[in-house]
Amino acid sequence: MTTTPLDLDEIAARAAGLYEYATGLDKAWQDEADQLAGTDVPALLAYVRSLHADLEAAHRLAADATEYRVHTPENGGTTLLVRRQNLAHGTGWAASTLAHGGGRAWTTEGWQESISALSVDRLFCWPNATTAIAEARRALTP
Incomplete structure (x- = not known):
């Protein structure tokens, strides 16, 4: 199965854009945007980057396995x-x-x-x- 790598910086930018859009909405939507763009997306991106680094290290190790x-x-x-x-x-x-x-x-x-x-x-x-x-x-x- 071939997958296209995610552009994590683009995802972060889109989350920031969504946050900017939500600033004009009512309080409930603003709170949701704060949670999504301020906490959830950054945490998710950090986790994905960490998993990607672990995967690259595992690939390097496996390349030398006999x-x-x-x-x-x-x-x-x-x-x-x-x-x-x-x-x-x-x-x-x-x-x-x-x-x-x-x-x-x-x-x-x-x-x-x-x-x-x-x-x-x-x-x-x-x-x-x-x-x-x-x-x-x-x-x-x-």
Whole structure:
């Protein structure tokens, strides 16, 4: 889903314009405009800016991630290991579970036993971590 970024400065300006318009209205509308333009909009804009900064920091951190452990309590407590291939050899991601004897990997061909026996191209078959996690979660669903 693609969204257009909000112009927060434009929203603040429109709230200020609304406030100016409301100054000529009756007392009840003026009180409402004071609350909206003086308190609600600035607080909302500060909150959105804070969330945006947190999101940018998370994106920077995720860009360097090489492994995720995703706990799936809905599937009996299975832990997914999602790993990025060594960048010198490719950009694929692998999704696997822990198990005695090497674990199982979710590939485009289904669950494969003993991830250590899989070829690199079969193991690191997902284009990104999000896809690997979504596909493995779907495969774990009974």
